[in-house]
Amino acid sequence: MSEALRADVSASVLCWLATADAEGHPNVSPKEMFTTLGDDSLVIADIASPRSVANIRINPRVCVSFVDVFRQRGFKVEGKASLVEQGHPSFETVAADLLQMAGPDFPIRAVIVVAIDKVSRIWAPSYRLFPERSLEERMQAAYDTYGVEPKAKPE
Ligand SMILES: Cc1cc2nc3c(=O)[nH]c(=O)nc-3n(C[C@H](O)[C@H](O)[C@H](O)COP(=O)(O)O)c2cc1C
Incomplete structure:
Protein backbone atom coordinates (compact mmCIF):
# COMPACT_ATOMS: atom_id res chain seq x y z
CA MET A 1 0.00 0.00 0.00
CA ALA A 124 -10.24 16.24 -10.09
CA PRO A 125 -10.41 17.36 -13.75
CA SER A 126 -8.58 20.55 -12.77
CA TYR A 127 -5.33 18.56 -12.46
CA ARG A 128 -5.52 17.84 -16.21
CA LEU A 129 -7.04 21.15 -17.23
CA PHE A 130 -4.76 23.37 -15.11
CA PRO A 131 -1.58 21.36 -14.55
CA GLU A 132 0.44 24.48 -13.72
CA ARG A 133 -1.51 25.16 -10.51
CA SER A 134 0.27 24.55 -7.23
CA LEU A 135 -1.28 22.42 -4.50
CA GLU A 136 -1.70 25.57 -2.43
CA GLU A 137 -3.67 27.23 -5.24
CA ARG A 138 -5.85 24.14 -5.65
CA MET A 139 -6.57 24.06 -1.93
CA GLN A 140 -7.39 27.77 -1.86
CA ALA A 141 -9.78 27.24 -4.79
CA ALA A 142 -11.48 24.43 -2.86
CA TYR A 143 -11.81 26.60 0.27
CA ASP A 144 -13.39 29.32 -1.88
CA THR A 145 -15.74 26.89 -3.62
CA TYR A 146 -16.90 25.32 -0.36
CA GLY A 147 -16.95 28.58 1.58
CA VAL A 148 -14.62 27.38 4.35
CA GLU A 149 -11.34 28.50 5.91
CA PRO A 150 -8.73 26.18 7.43
CA LYS A 151 -8.22 26.62 11.18
CA ALA A 152 -4.50 26.25 10.61
CA LYS A 153 -2.55 26.43 7.37
CA PRO A 154 -1.95 22.85 6.20
CA GLU A 155 1.62 21.66 5.57
C1 LIG B 1 -21.81 11.41 7.24
C2 LIG B 1 -22.24 9.96 7.40
C3 LIG B 1 -21.35 9.06 7.91
C4 LIG B 1 -21.73 7.72 8.08
N1 LIG B 1 -20.83 6.82 8.56
C5 LIG B 1 -21.20 5.52 8.70
C6 LIG B 1 -20.27 4.54 9.16
O1 LIG B 1 -19.08 4.81 9.41
N2 LIG B 1 -20.70 3.26 9.29
C7 LIG B 1 -22.00 2.90 9.02
O2 LIG B 1 -22.34 1.74 9.16
N3 LIG B 1 -22.89 3.81 8.59
C8 LIG B 1 -22.52 5.09 8.41
N4 LIG B 1 -23.42 6.01 7.96
C9 LIG B 1 -24.80 5.60 7.77
C10 LIG B 1 -25.04 4.81 6.50
O3 LIG B 1 -24.47 5.45 5.37
C11 LIG B 1 -26.57 4.71 6.30
O4 LIG B 1 -27.15 4.06 7.42
C12 LIG B 1 -26.90 4.01 5.02
O5 LIG B 1 -28.27 4.11 4.77
C13 LIG B 1 -26.47 2.57 5.05
O6 LIG B 1 -26.77 2.00 3.81
P1 LIG B 1 -26.48 0.49 3.50
O7 LIG B 1 -27.37 -0.36 4.35
O8 LIG B 1 -26.82 0.41 2.04
O9 LIG B 1 -25.02 0.27 3.76
C14 LIG B 1 -23.04 7.32 7.73
C15 LIG B 1 -23.92 8.25 7.18
C16 LIG B 1 -23.53 9.55 7.01
C17 LIG B 1 -24.51 10.52 6.42
Missing part, protein backbone atom coordinates in the same frame (compact mmCIF):
# COMPACT_ATOMS: atom_id res chain seq x y z
CA SER A 2 1.39 3.40 -0.98
CA GLU A 3 1.92 6.27 1.44
CA ALA A 4 -0.29 8.36 -0.87
CA LEU A 5 -3.18 5.97 -0.30
CA ARG A 6 -2.67 6.01 3.48
CA ALA A 7 -2.50 9.82 3.44
CA ASP A 8 -5.71 10.18 1.45
CA VAL A 9 -7.56 7.68 3.65
CA SER A 10 -6.72 9.76 6.68
CA ALA A 11 -7.51 13.07 4.93
CA SER A 12 -10.88 11.91 3.56
CA VAL A 13 -13.91 12.63 5.68
CA LEU A 14 -15.98 9.84 4.15
CA CYS A 15 -15.61 6.83 1.94
CA TRP A 16 -18.33 5.50 -0.35
CA LEU A 17 -18.85 1.73 -0.27
CA ALA A 18 -20.36 0.16 -3.39
CA THR A 19 -21.76 -3.36 -3.25
CA ALA A 20 -24.11 -5.40 -5.42
CA ASP A 21 -26.59 -8.14 -4.71
CA ALA A 22 -26.83 -11.53 -6.43
CA GLU A 23 -28.69 -9.99 -9.41
CA GLY A 24 -26.16 -7.19 -9.74
CA HIS A 25 -28.39 -4.44 -8.32
CA PRO A 26 -25.95 -1.76 -7.14
CA ASN A 27 -25.90 -0.11 -3.73
CA VAL A 28 -23.67 2.68 -2.50
CA SER A 29 -23.56 4.44 0.86
CA PRO A 30 -21.21 6.69 2.85
CA LYS A 31 -19.10 5.54 5.78
CA GLU A 32 -17.16 7.87 8.01
CA MET A 33 -15.45 5.20 10.10
CA PHE A 34 -12.84 3.69 7.82
CA THR A 35 -9.09 3.27 7.80
CA THR A 36 -6.30 1.02 6.59
CA LEU A 37 -5.40 -2.34 8.09
CA GLY A 38 -1.86 -3.57 7.48
CA ASP A 39 -0.47 -3.25 3.96
CA ASP A 40 -3.30 -4.58 1.85
CA SER A 41 -6.70 -3.97 3.45
CA LEU A 42 -9.20 -1.30 4.30
CA VAL A 43 -11.54 -1.67 7.25
CA ILE A 44 -14.97 -0.04 7.47
CA ALA A 45 -17.25 -0.01 10.51
CA ASP A 46 -20.71 -1.49 10.17
CA ILE A 47 -22.67 0.73 12.50
CA ALA A 48 -25.84 1.10 10.44
CA SER A 49 -25.21 -0.58 7.09
CA PRO A 50 -27.65 -3.49 6.74
CA ARG A 51 -27.83 -3.55 2.96
CA SER A 52 -24.07 -3.33 2.43
CA VAL A 53 -23.60 -6.20 4.88
CA ALA A 54 -26.36 -8.32 3.30
CA ASN A 55 -24.84 -7.78 -0.15
CA ILE A 56 -21.32 -8.67 1.03
CA ARG A 57 -22.63 -11.95 2.47
CA ILE A 58 -23.75 -13.06 -0.98
CA ASN A 59 -21.33 -11.12 -3.19
CA PRO A 60 -17.99 -10.10 -1.65
CA ARG A 61 -16.88 -7.92 -4.54
CA VAL A 62 -16.88 -4.27 -3.52
CA CYS A 63 -15.55 -0.91 -4.62
CA VAL A 64 -14.64 1.87 -2.19
CA SER A 65 -13.87 5.44 -3.20
CA PHE A 66 -12.76 8.39 -1.12
CA VAL A 67 -11.44 11.86 -1.88
CA ASP A 68 -9.59 14.53 0.01
CA VAL A 69 -11.96 17.32 -0.99
CA PHE A 70 -9.40 20.04 -0.32
CA ARG A 71 -6.55 18.49 -2.29
CA GLN A 72 -9.13 17.37 -4.86
CA ARG A 73 -7.80 13.86 -5.25
CA GLY A 74 -8.38 10.42 -3.86
CA PHE A 75 -8.55 6.75 -4.74
CA LYS A 76 -10.84 4.05 -5.97
CA VAL A 77 -10.17 0.66 -4.40
CA GLU A 78 -11.61 -2.63 -5.63
CA GLY A 79 -11.45 -5.77 -3.60
CA LYS A 80 -13.14 -8.61 -1.78
CA ALA A 81 -14.88 -7.93 1.48
CA SER A 82 -15.34 -10.17 4.48
CA LEU A 83 -17.11 -9.53 7.77
CA VAL A 84 -15.61 -9.82 11.25
CA GLU A 85 -18.52 -9.60 13.65
CA GLN A 86 -18.51 -8.42 17.23
CA GLY A 87 -17.77 -11.48 19.39
CA HIS A 88 -15.41 -13.04 16.86
CA PRO A 89 -12.00 -13.82 18.46
CA SER A 90 -10.20 -11.38 16.14
CA PHE A 91 -12.79 -8.58 16.38
CA GLU A 92 -10.92 -6.48 18.96
CA THR A 93 -7.69 -6.63 16.94
CA VAL A 94 -9.24 -5.97 13.55
CA ALA A 95 -11.52 -3.24 14.92
CA ALA A 96 -8.94 -1.54 17.19
CA ASP A 97 -8.51 1.68 15.15
CA LEU A 98 -12.20 1.88 14.26
CA LEU A 99 -13.25 1.45 17.90
CA GLN A 100 -10.99 4.37 18.79
CA MET A 101 -12.48 6.52 16.01
CA ALA A 102 -16.08 5.62 16.79
CA GLY A 103 -15.87 5.91 20.57
CA PRO A 104 -18.57 4.56 22.88
CA ASP A 105 -21.45 6.41 21.22
CA PHE A 106 -21.32 4.48 17.94
CA PRO A 107 -21.34 0.71 18.53
CA ILE A 108 -19.67 -1.31 15.79
CA ARG A 109 -21.62 -4.44 14.90
CA ALA A 110 -19.06 -5.81 12.47
CA VAL A 111 -15.93 -4.80 10.63
CA ILE A 112 -16.04 -4.89 6.85
CA VAL A 113 -12.52 -5.94 5.84
CA VAL A 114 -11.73 -5.15 2.21
CA ALA A 115 -8.77 -7.13 0.83
CA ILE A 116 -7.45 -4.80 -1.87
CA ASP A 117 -7.13 -6.19 -5.41
CA LYS A 118 -6.87 -3.00 -7.44
CA VAL A 119 -6.15 0.66 -6.73
CA SER A 120 -6.85 3.55 -9.13
CA ARG A 121 -6.08 7.21 -8.59
CA ILE A 122 -8.93 9.73 -8.68
CA TRP A 123 -7.95 13.24 -9.79
